[in-house]
Amino acid sequence: MTERILGPAHPTSAAMSALRPLFLGAVTFEPDSLLGRWQERNATRTLPHCVDQLDAAGAMDNLRRVTGEVEAGRRNMWFADSDVYKTLEAAAWQLGRTPDDAELRAFLDTTAALVAKAQGEDGYLNSYFAVDKPELRWRKLHWSHELYCAGHLIQAAVAAARAGVGAQLVTVARRFADLIVERFSVVDDVDGHPEIETALAELYRVTGHRPYLDLARRFLDLRGHGLIDGERFGPRYLQDHVPVREADEVAGHVVRQLYLLAGVVDVAVETRDDSLLDAARRVWADAFGAKTYLTGAQGSRHRDEAFGDPYELPPDRAYGETCAGIASFQANWRLLLATGERKYADEMEGALYNVIAGSTAMDGTHFFYSNPLHLRTGHDGSHEDAPSQRLPWYSCACCPPNLARLVSSLSGYVATTDHGGLQMHLYAAGTLRTTVDGADVRIVTRTEYPWDGRIELTVTTDAALTLALRIPGWASGALVDGAPADVRDGYAEVRRDWSAGATVTLELPMPARIVRPHPRIDAVRGCVAVTRGPLVYCLEQADLPGGVTLEDVRIDPAERLAEGQSPDVPVTLTARGSVEAPASEELYGAGAAGPGEPVELIAIPYFLWGNRTPGPMRVWIPVATTE
Incomplete structure (x- = not known):
């Protein structure tokens, strides 16, 4: 039964966890819902595309070099094994939902067999260090990504074990994990790229083998004591500048920091370690208080793919790596489970519908690596680090398979x-089936969310169930069955006799809103953004009259935003604005021409930008001149 398969980050029964996740198959999205279509596109387009690209780009051949099946030179990044493992994880989660997919099962089984063949006699597995640099095995952990790759292998095995597929993959991962425990339990070494911590914690959850969890905790305790060679970017880049329990801010490479945060929470809840959880909450507050873009993206520095200073959030230079959005979603999920606090679910939703959704084209086979909030007119998008449009693959291809594994789960x-209750965090049309305190629960959700804030939930159960409905932070004036919602800690609790079935209607008002930035965000001072519900909107050059340059457009924030639609966008937003072209081409001192010609501005959801034609885009819009 697919509905009995455990999903990602499922704490053990003894864990310090406020909430318990449902089984993977407990929720089925309606095929025509936004999330349902996305998951179907992932299954039929994105995941097969990733499988094909593993061969086309060389990641599979890198492993075949280890087995002697291929003699050609290595291709792509030295850590490209992780692309294989993330795709395997996506395949395992997908097979957990659709077990009859013979082609996907064949990919998983044949790839697991290749990985097993490439594994060393002692359990070691890494194509780069097995063939190209065997003398450096375990010797350059600050850049080697050996434990990072091992972590993704373990995550794939965890998904396979929970889905009841890929037994050989599980065997391979455990052999490697046992080797890692044997070596790293007695030496003071830490990997430069966190990932192994959450992987080992999850493997412990699957196997009950305590040494995996103990080593995950040891890695956390060793970090921050200067054990990693900072080399090019220094210890902050590697989160090795302060002990984990003493940290009070995010620092360095964003994906590394957020994967570390996920591991901190996993270990904290399994070991019931309040000091670790407190540290996680502190660094979260720093990240989301002053270092996160409106779209949920994180990372303002291209040079080292890193967090910037507080309020350093330039829209055109935003790095906003897709993997960082995914890591944010995963870390927030773990914090939500640990604490039950709405703010983590709010951040999950914001990242999901904006930076994560925007990273993939509507065809499911083209992707952004970085996700800016402003693509300038004249931008040189010829380099894959900052392209003008989504690309089918990257030399560092971490993002596409990462997307595939998230969306498949x-x-x-x-x-x-929790005891006596069920909490709804994300809203989508579909059916939920689970048990609460031993009683069967069935919930049918009917909604057009996120386009419409009306959500009808028909609940049937004999349990004395308390249904908790998340009221997003942006939703003012929410109604439950027509009356003002009684919101406590971010959730409206509903208690009924559900035995004959009862329908609850939640209405989340979704007026279009003008959002102003914090005054310390210098890069967007004098600008506003447009949002509706959980969606951030943007302007595209494609919607402007001919001859108008996007950077010359201004918005009048005092005018009402009108809702409309187009064939491909259920809800567009129209604003009044003006075109204020520069008075001359002089670079300095030219000034603006003053209030210009009126123009109608059509905004579309940020996640849909770039699907029509490459061209300029912006989220933060300068306010019209009033004098």
């Missing part, structure tokens, strides 16, 4: 339970 993040 997306139904596992919708709801949770």
